[in-house]
Amino acid sequence: MEAKKRSMMAGSAVAAGALLLTTVVSGCGGSSGGNTSNSGAASGSKSQGPVTISMIYDFAGKEFPKAGNEVQRAIEKYTNTKLNIQALPSTTYAQKIPVMVASGDLPDVIAGDPHAQGSSWLLNAIQQGQFWDLTPYIKQYPKLFNINPVILKNAEVNGHLYGLPRVRPLARNVTFVRADWLKNLGLQVPKTLNQYLDMLRKFTHDDPDKDGKNDTFGASVTTAFATTVDSFAVAFGAPNNWEVVNGKFIKDVDTPQYLQGLEFEKKMYDEHLVNSDSAVIQRPQWEGYFFDGKAGSIGNTSNTGDAYLASLKQNNPKAEITAFSALKAPNGKIRVPAGPGYNGELMFPKSSVKTEAQLKQILDFFEKLDERPMANLLAYGIEGKDYTVKNGKAVINPNSDYMDTVGYPYRYTLGVVDPTTYAIPAANLSAIDKLTNKLVEENDKYAVVDPTYTLTSPTYQQRGAQLDKLLTDANTQFLLGKITVQQWKAQVKKWHEEGGDQIAKEYAEAYAKQQK
Numbered sequence: 001m002e003a004k005k006r007s008m009m010a011g012s013a014v015a016a017g018a019l020l021l022t023t024v025v026s027g028c029g030g031s032s033g034g035n036t037s038n039s040g041a042a043s044g045s046k047s048q049g050p051v052t053i054s055m056i057y058d059f060a061g062k063e064f065p066k067a068g069n070e071v072q073r074a075i076e077k078y079t080n081t082k083l084n085i086q087a088l089p090s091t092t093y094a095q096k097i098p099v100m101v102a103s104g105d106l107p108d109v110i111a112g113d114p115h116a117q118g119s120s121w122l123l124n125a126i127q128q129g130q131f132w133d134l135t136p137y138i139k140q141y142p143k144l145f146n147i148n149p150v151i152l153k154n155a156e157v158n159g160h161l162y163g164l165p166r167v168r169p170l171a172r173n174v175t176f177v178r179a180d181w182l183k184n185l186g187l188q189v190p191k192t193l194n195q196y197l198d199m200l201r202k203f204t205h206d207d208p209d210k211d212g213k214n215d216t217f218g219a220s221v222t223t224a225f226a227t228t229v230d231s232f233a234v235a236f237g238a239p240n241n242w243e244v245v246n247g248k249f250i251k252d253v254d255t256p257q258y259l260q261g262l263e264f265e266k267k268m269y270d271e272h273l274v275n276s277d278s279a280v281i282q283r284p285q286w287e288g289y290f291f292d293g294k295a296g297s298i299g300n301t302s303n304t305g306d307a308y309l310a311s312l313k314q315n316n317p318k319a320e321i322t323a324f325s326a327l328k329a330p331n332g333k334i335r336v337p338a339g340p341g342y343n344g345e346l347m348f349p350k351s352s353v354k355t356e357a358q359l360k361q362i363l364d365f366f367e368k369l370d371e372r373p374m375a376n377l378l379a380y381g382i383e384g385k386d387y388t389v390k391n392g393k394a395v396i397n398p399n400s401d402y403m404d405t406v407g408y409p410y411r412y413t414l415g416v417v418d419p420t421t422y423a424i425p426a427a428n429l430s431a432i433d434k435l436t437n438k439l440v441e442e443n444d445k446y447a448v449v450d451p452t453y454t455l456t457s458p459t460y461q462q463r464g465a466q467l468d469k470l471l472t473d474a475n476t477q478f479l480l481g482k483i484t485v486q487q488w489k490a491q492v493k494k495w496h497e498e499g500g501d502q503i504a505k506e507y508a509e510a511y512a513k514q515q516k
Contacts, residue, residue: 050076051361054084054352056100057111057344058093061408071406074377075414079368087409101125106349108362111166111413113344114157115453117468120461126162132348132359134161141363143370146417151341154453159514163345164366164416169302170338171325171443173231174436175219176290176308177297179320181208192328193235193264200273203296218273220295222286223476230475231337233261235329240337240448242504244511249452249504253471253492259485262475269479279476291315302440305432307403321432325439326446338447346416366416375422378411393427455514457506463499470495 064087065071076083084107088096098121100106114122125131138145138161145152147167155165177199182189185208190196200218202208208216234240237257242249252258268274275281275289289295291311298308305323312319326334346366353359368374376394380387386400396402411419420426429437460467474491477483483491 050080050082051365052082052084053109053362053365054107055109056086056088056093056097056107057109057346057413058090059087059409059413060090062404065405065409069405070382071377071410074382075369075374075410078371078374079365081365098122101130101349104130104349104351106352108348108352108358110347110349111344112163112347114162115154115340116344117464118461120458123157123456123461126157130350131162132350132353134163134348134363137360137363141367143422144363144367144416146370146421148341150449154340155342155345156454157456163347165340165342165345166412166415167417168339168341168343169440169443170341170449171336171447172302172339172440173299173336173443174302174305174323174325174439175297175299176305176321176323176432178203178208178312179322180318181296182322184208184210189322189324190327191324193232193330196327197264197267197273200268200297201271204271204273208296209293215294217275217289217295218268219297219299220286220289221268221274221278221299222281222283223279223472230258230261230265232264233258234335234337234448235327235333236260236264237329237331237333237335239450241450242452242507244451247508247512249507249511251495251500251504253495262478262488266479266481270481276480279480287311293319302436305436306430309430309432323432323436323439325443334446335448336443336446338443338449340450340453343412346414366414369414370417370419370422372422372424375419376424378406378415378419379423380426381406389424390427393425394423395427396429398430451511452507455507455510457503457510459499459502459506464503467495467499467503470498 064085067085072083072085075081086107097110097112100110101112101121102125112122113119114126116122144164147165148170150170151165151167152161155161155163177189181187181203182199185202185206187199187202188195190199203216203218205214207214230238233252238255238261239250239252239258241252243252244250269276275295277285287298287308290298290308291314293312293316300308302323305321309319309321312321326336328334348359348362353362369378376383380394380396381400381402382405383389385397386402386406387394387396389395457464470491474483474488478485478488
């Protein structure tokens with residue numbers, strides 16, 4: 001499940017420098033039966049046999065590994081569990097899980113995000129007491145809850161934690177760029193917005209691949225796969241979705257800085273520095289422009305660097321990439337939009353996890369995943385196959401199928417804390433991974449947080465999708481030159497009249513209660 005979408009949906013079309021708040025969602029799932037009928041004991045006592053845990057969540061990998069695979073057997077053996085896992089495609093999962101929650105027919109573990117757009121059904125279930133409140137158990141699991149306090153706070157509902165947030169960096173969005181094109185043109189990685197725009201122009205007009213043809217452009221962008229609070233607007237000084245001023249909530253589109261960012265982005269469309277079909281293409285075409293050597297840059301989350309480089313080299317073995325993230329605005333400031341810092345939460349229904357003893361068994365399982373043997377497994381895969389150990393460090397096999405066998409099915413779905421926190425260090429991280437790790441760490445200094453992550457607006461839950469689409473469509477039409485600034489402002493006014501003002505009021509009321 002994606003972390004909260006509202007700070008994404010209100011933004012403009014993704015541009016090359018836009019820091020995509022996408023999260024490639026990956027997951028696995030459990031049997032729909034869901035009862036933990038096993039002979040295991042509560043936390044702190046001896047277990048008499050494997051603890052059965054059933055799970056269900058969405059999975060975005062190629063194909064979920066078959067039951068009994070080597071990785072799952074290793075997890076079950078170490079944690080003394082039997083995992084019943086069912087994987088569902090994201091769309092199917094999104095349709096099925098609200099029905100399951102309403103019926104109460106749930107497994108022991110589900111993935112959900114109470115703050116996600118349209119998740120009023122999950123908030124209602126929480127308020128009705130259908131899920132365990134984990135707040136009293138945090139101190140009992142020091143590894144599991146070794147989480148940035150900001151992220152932990154973002155995952156709360158009314159001051160209580162109802163799930164284990166699958167932690168991600170707060171601002172993990174970067175722009176990948178063809179390093180060989182930069183070299184061909186004598187360019188450096190951009191550090192400012194103006195340098196970035198200059199790079200796009202030269203990628204479009206100066207034959208960066210040196211093939212003598214006018215067949216390249218600056219950046220591949222899309223609105224079909226993902227939209228975002230415009231990172232350009234945030235860079236210019238706009239809020240990350242909302243800001244609080246003297247207790248009142250101000251929407252990003254109501255600030256002059258937001259329009260500055262939108263107009264900056266429009267230059268890319270006006271000068272044909274990006275693909276004009278951004279409003280209609282899907283992910284394969286969007287990424288394909290970059291992989292095929294047509295576009296010189298693309299924005300995505302930091303963990304996609306190795307995969308992007310591999311896809312590029314299939315078409316051009318000499319291709320190289322680098323990356324950048326935060327760009328300095330003309331006013332000299334550096335700002336990037338922060339996400340919530342997690343990719344959905346692992347939640348425990350009381351209809352299946354009926355006792356505190358059962359809950360502690362499951363929390364024990366997740367705590368054990370942070371012990372070194374399991375951290376090594378989730379971080380690097382099977383020793384001897386996906387990596388070897390030399391001088392106390394993991395030497396990663398670049399030819400392993402780790403992402404398909406471990407990463408997507410287990411690491412990004414079961415891992416709460418980043419497993420590299422507790423694993424042995426890696427000896428041979430790729431250059432692009434080292435760079436992107438450094439970039440997201442630096443981004444923490446510049447991250448602008450959305451203050452509504454921990455707040456609830458009934459109007460937004462009911463009508464947020466429609467209202468967000470109104471702004472997203474207006475942004476897209478403006479970028480493509482189909483409406484004027486005045487017409488764009490008229491759509492913003494319509495947003496206010498059709499529910500935006502009420503949402504702002506509800507956030508202010510919730511914020512006031514939270515402060516007390």
